Amino acid sequence: MVSLKTVSEGDAIPAGVATNLRxxxxxxxxxxxxxxxAVVAFLYPERLSxxxxxxRFAGETGRIAQSIVESRGFSSPFRGSTGPTGIMPPIYPxxxxxxFRLFGIYTRASALVMLSLDSLFSALTCIPVFLIAQRSFRGRTAVWAGWAWTFFPYAIYFSADFIWVTTLATLMLALLFLAALxxxxxxxxxxWIGCGVLTGIGGLMDPVVLSVMPLLVLWMCYRRLQKKQRWFVPALAAALACGATVAPWMIRNHRVFHTFVPLRDNFGLELYVGNNGSTWHFAPAGFHPSSADRERNEYVQIGELAYMRHKQAQAVALIKAHPGDFAExxxxxxLYMWTxxxxxxxxxxxxxxxDPPNIFLCxxxxxxxxxxxxxxxxxxASIGMPYAIxxxxxxxxxxxxxxxDYYRRPIDPIFVVLAACAVTSWMQGSRKTGAEPTSDPPVISSATYSTKSRPPARPNE
Structure with missing residues (x-):
């Protein structure tokens, strides 16, 4: 059921206007x-090499999915059968x-289905983008933000040419941000419990979700404390719900690796890829098991956890030896993440x-x-702080x-909403507050609206 409100509080929207908004x-x-x-139709052959x-079909995700289909379990993210892995969480693989079970391993049909699903996830992101903007900035900004996401170049490209968790994580983070508001x-x-469960599911898609949600929830708790409203019990319920959601995966990791492993175990490798003495590229070739036989051989010989610890130790040693270079x-x-x-x-x-056109757009x-x-x-501050977080x-x-380049994509909906706010504010000449005039069209109430890739780029790949 979709409920509607006008911008002016308490008034009902005429049925015809509500229908037009929907x-x-x-x-x-x-x-x-x-x-x-339409873009998928042109780009999908790139996944079939x-x-x-x-x-190039789906990187580590494809390898793990193949292992699952071949009854080898959640394992072998690189070439060959290399044993159980915790290099990524379970949902997208x-x-x-x-x-793969339905359409074949590394087939054209599987590529088209996955890219179509990613395109659907990206298209559905229009809904939380619209509702986030409506919640914070009212109707005109919401309309601009929704249509901006429709034509957003990064959203189109990465969903149509990238079988990876990125577009699903983008949708999930947008939904979580909306729920947090x-x-x-x-x-x-x-x-609060539902938000906790959704956060846990997001963490099982891409743990980067957890870099934002706990802080957003803490901010909402602070706001409730300011208003002398109860916050501890709801927050505890959300935390327990999130923990219960991710617990089965963490239990699996403990049983497989016989030690505590969080949602994924590859932090040491990612630290090493970016801190190894080579700086010509943000992720230079030759330092990842996917592109360097030396690294893959070490990974196979000593096992995944030992390999990840060794890579982290190497990176930390370099950072300690050259702190100035690390700071630079x-x-x-x-700068790269922002520009x-x-x-x-x-x-x-x-x-x-x-990169040159990407620099301009970004x-x-x-x-x-x-x-x-x-x-x-x-x-x-109650409006701006969640976005700043x-x-x-x-x-x-x-x-x-x-x-x-794809690491920033899950937060793109927030960039688009804020950009739409800036544009509509300039258009209205409202430089003092950025508020929209009360003559804005009625909008869908986000409080009551409800509905029941490419692989990681490596240089010289």
Whole structure:
């Protein structure tokens, strides 16, 4: 059931207007899906290359899915049968394994199905994008944000050419952000429990979700404390629900590896890929088992956990020996996450020829989003702080490990919403508050609206 409210509180929206709003949101999703599927038709052959035993199909995800289908369990993320793995959480590889069972391993049909699913996930993200913007900034910004996501180049490209968890994680993080915005005013413990379960599911898709959600929940608890509303019991219920959701996977990891392993075990490797003495590229080739026989052989010989610990020890030793270089690299990685700029050297641009236009698009979006964030804080800290938490805390882990162009994608919906806020504020000439006029069209109430890849890029790949 979809409930509607007007911008002015308490008034009912005429049935015809409500229908038009639902129809507008429906067409955002339809147009977004059509665009993405059209691009899939042109790009899907890139996933079918047999090189390196179909590595470009889905990288480690494809290897694990193949192992599941071949009754070898959740294992072998690289070439050959290398034993159990915790290199990534289970949901997306299991989804791909289901597709492999139905349509074949590394087949054209499987590629088309997975890219179509990713395109659907990206198109459905229009809904939380619209509702997030409506919740914070009202109707006009919501319409702009929803249509901006429909035509957003990164959302189109990465969903149509990238069998990876990115688009599903993007949808999940947008839904979680929307849910978190409602925790401040909700008296229902069930909503907090649902948010906890959803957070756990998000963590089982991509643990990067957990870089944002705990802080958002803490902020909502603080806001409830300010209003003298109960917060401890709902927050505890959410935490327990999240823990119960991820517990089976963590128990599996303990049984397999005989030690505590969180949602994934590859932090040491990611730290090493970005901190190994080579700085010409943000993720230089030759330091990952997927692209270097030396690294894969070590991985096979000593086992996954020992390998991850060794890589972390190597990276930490280098960081301690060259703290100044690490500080410089950290700043460069931060700059890359916000602008997509790493280097203009000939060697780098030969490996990343599309970086110049990406720098323009990424930097422009960042500037607009920061302007939108300023407008949000002008409306009040209660509006701006959740966005600030998402923008500034989400990328922190990549500042110390290494970035990739697709690492920022799960937070793109927040960038798009804030950019839409900036644009609509400029259009209205409302530089003082960024608020929209009361003549805005009625909008769907996000409080009551409900509905029952490419593999990691390696240089010289």
């Amino acid at each position: 129809r507008s949101l429906f067409w955002m999703v339809v147009v977004a899906l059509a665009l993405r599927l 047999p090189d390196r035993d179909h590595w 299991s989804l791909l394994a289901g597709v 409602h925790l401040e005013d909700s008296t229902r413990v069930a909503l 690299l950290t700043l460069r990685r931060a 997509n700029f790493w280097s203009f050297s000939r060697r780098y641009l030969e490996a990343e020829p599309l 930097t422009a979006l960042t500037v607009l989003a920061l302007e939108g964030l300023k407008r949000a804080f002008q409306r009040g 998402a923008l500034f805390f989400f990328p922190m882990v990549y500042y110390v490990t290494h970035p990739q």
